[in-house]
Amino acid sequence: MVPPERALALDLGDDASLDAFARRLQQEAVRLRLVINSSGLLHDGDLQPEKRLQQLRRGSLERLFSVNAYGPVLLAKALEPLLPRQEPVHFASLSARVGSIGDNQLGGWYSYRAAKAAQNQLLRCLALEWERRLPLACVSLLHPGTTATALSQPFRRSVPAERLFTPERAANQLLDVIAAQEPAHTGRFLAWDGTTIPW
Ligand SMILES: NC(=O)c1ccc[n+]([C@@H]2O[C@H](COP(=O)([O-])OP(=O)(O)OC[C@H]3O[C@@H](n4cnc5c(N)ncnc54)[C@H](OP(=O)(O)O)[C@@H]3O)[C@@H](O)[C@H]2O)c1
Numbered sequence: 001m002v003p004p005e006r007a008l009a010l011d012l013g014d015d016a017s018l019d020a021f022a023r024r025l026q027q028e029a030v031r032l033r034l035v036i037n038s039s040g041l042l043h044d045g046d047l048q049p050e051k052r053l054q055q056l057r058r059g060s061l062e063r064l065f066s067v068n069a070y071g072p073v074l075l076a077k078a079l080e081p082l083l084p085r086q087e088p089v090h091f092a093s094l095s096a097r098v099g100s101i102g103d104n105q106l107g108g109w110y111s112y113r114a115a116k117a118a119q120n121q122l123l124r125c126l127a128l129e130w131e132r133r134l135p136l137a138c139v140s141l142l143h144p145g146t147t148a149t150a151l152s153q154p155f156r157r158s159v160p161a162e163r164l165f166t167p168e169r170a171a172n173q174l175l176d177v178i179a180a181q182e183p184a185h186t187g188r189f190l191a192w193d194g195t196t197i198p199w
Pocket residue numbers: 010011012013038039040041067094095096097143144145146147148149150151152
């Protein structure tokens with residue numbers, strides 16, 4: 001846990017906030033070895049996942065893409081100058097299995113699914129670029145499994161207790177997955193148990 005006095009505010013939907021965040025880390029000469037983006041947005045008040053096409057709204061698509069798709073890759077852009085060239089560095093970002101196009105058997109949740117699929121593509125591009133420019137970097141997209149947080153709260157009635165992770169368990173499982181990755185594994189979409197998820 002970051003002590004509160006070391007925590008910095010960051011709004012991934014605001015370029016000025018991203019710039020200020022990166023500048024502050026630069027001023028403190030921070031050497032980054034591990035970046036984990038754990039932000040995400042599924043619902044917020046009137047913003048709810050769509051059950052059918054007629055519920056789709058331009059505003060919801062834009063908001064969900066801003067946090068779930070644009071945010072992670074713009075964070076990578078802001079932090080790139082701080083990443084070491086001569087040492088391994090890991091950039092991990094939380095995605096979601098429902099962002100898998102190949103695995104989509106149910107439909108619905110248009111904006112969230114599409115925003116996570118877009119994140120996957122954007123960070124896959126990043127992984128391929130860094131493979132050439134930062135060969136010691138590893139980029140991973142991670143599905144945490146259904147975890148008891150505010151995000152999943154309205155949608156987990158049918159999830160069996162043994163498949164609902166506490167945030168602590170989910171975090172530890174993802175740290176184990178990250179620890180098992182090497183630069184040669186960059187650009188993978190991985191579940192909490194280390195298995196590969198189809199794009
Ligand atoms: N929970 C699950 O079952 C589950 C399943 C699959 C995937 N995921 C993914 O796992 C990740 C973490 O989700 P969670 O369950 O921890 O959700 P959560 O409890 O709702 O937390 C989401 C976090 O994202 C932050 N955030 C939202 N908009 C932001 C913005 N514009 N700039 C910076 N931070 C922003 C929130 O910050 P504030 O609190 O300051 O708003 C909050 O800390 C997400 O990417 C989610 O899609 C979760």
